[in-house]
Structure formats: structure tokens, C-alpha cells
Amino acid sequence: MVRPLICLVFWLITTSSEAFGISFHAYHGQEEIHASLRQLARQNPNLVHFHTLGYSEQGRNIDYVVVSHGEPESLPAIYINGTHHGDEKASTEGVLGLIDYLVKYRQLPVVRELLSNYAIYLQPLVNPDGHAANRRFDARGLDPNRDYAFPGRRDEDSFKTPAIRLVRDLTNKVRFRAALALHSGMEGVLWAWAHSAERPADFDVFFTLAKLTAQAMGMSQYRQSYSDYPALGEFIDYAYMTHGTLAMTVEVANNPTPPAEDLDAVVKRAVAGSVSFMLGIMDLDRGELSIIRNSPTRKDIIPWARANERATRQGL
């Protein structure tokens, strides 16, 4: 797997911007996104399936597409979404870039294999009201990525954001095998749990997938989300808790909304990371993923653990 992956990443990095059917030299507005997804589905009826998941608090469309060579309902599914946080517009563009990539390169052998074995659910905008207002929160000022249930908070005390209830319903209907939530504001890959320092049961798998994804993006940071910072109510925790979905956050750029001249490179990197992740899932499901065993110890993934240990030794 390593060699095709390297070739894929090399190809993504070296291919000119013509590789994309749509241009990433400017940010896309919501009407343009909606129209282009519908058009893509019309042009590729056996490959792209357009759906409206519902509507935001302020009545904006929340759309997604399913890309697959097979019958989506009969295949395991992978879910990739963007812009939980409305001002992190690079994440929406990353999902659009991935859709475009999968459609354009559907006959590339490795992509064909992926699309024949999985249904890929792609939702560019989780929080369209925040995207329209260019702010992190939803229309009522709630943080969508703190609104999910997690071990320790019940459903009744969560899901106050209409858009997040829609993601919850899709998650519970499809029961995704794996998922990425694209964000922007740092560069790195973070896996569940976000609410707890406790290692997830799939720690080694997460570690391996996160490392593959980060390397494909040229990023050095990959760790359990909690050790980046603790957060309650994140998508990755809900997806992992409810259905064992291998869910990770991918932070695609240090700037939430990078300058337009940087966007093309950011999108290419997000595509490289997302595709590498999905190929990793495919390898895992075939029993062919080489688990990277040199996982860090807990001390390594929790920065303050070492300081605590030192303080304890010194009787502080």
C-alpha cells in the first residue's frame, strides 16, 4: 500500500490546478455550491447522488452527495464533512475538492476500487448559517462542535442546534464505518476521544490512520484530540461512541480562511489527506493495514503527564 500511496500523494502535489474540474482560486458561495452539486449529480447519475439533509435554523439548504460506483445502501459508508465552524471556510472547500477529485478520477484504479467498495458521503456545509455570517457559531450563538452527546452527557442535554440534529440523524441512519470532520485553524489530525484522556479501544488503528493522513498532508501533528485540548460534545466522540465509527478531525490549515491565493494548495492537501485516510480504511477492512506499533505512551500524548510525573517524584 505504501508505494501507491506515495505515488498518489506525489501526483496530487505535482499536478497542476487543472487537475480540478472546478477552480480553487476563490471561495465558493452557498448558491454556487448547491448548484454545482446538483449539476454534478445530473451529469453523473450512476456515480453522484444528491440529497438535501434538511435546513438550517435560518432556512439555508444543508446538502450532501453520495459518491459510489455501487449501490450506496448496500456498501459500508465513509462520511466527510466540513464547516462545523462557519468561519473555517477552508474546510468546505476541502470537501468540494474531494468531491471533484473522486468524480474526475473515478476510473483511476485505486479510486475505482474505493468507490466500488464504499459509499462516500460528502457534506460541504454542516453550519451554513455560520458560513454565511463568517462566524464560528450557529445562528443562535451555539458552537455546533460542542453540541453532540458524549459519554457523560445525555442526548436530551445535547443537540440544541438544528444542523447538528441533522448530522446526528444521518450518523444514526447510516452508521458510518469511518468519518472525517474537516476544520481549519491549525495543521494536524486528531482522533477520538476529545472529552477524555482515556485511550480509545482502537487507539493503534487511530494512531496509524492519523499518521498516514498527516503524512499525506505534510503535517507533523497527529494525536488524540484530548491531548490537543479537552472538548466536550465533538462530532468525533459522538460518532465513535454510538457506532464505533473511526472518526477523526482534520485541521487543514493554520488560518481558518486562508487567503484565496493559498486556497488551491490547501484544498490539494486536504484531498491528499482524505484520500489517504479512505485508502487506509480500505486496507484495514481487508486486513492489510500495517498497524504502526510505535504508538506513543500515554506520557507522550498528554503533554502535562510528564510534568506531573516529575512533580510527583520531587514530592511537589
Ligand SMILES: [Zn+2]
Ligand atoms: Zn473548527
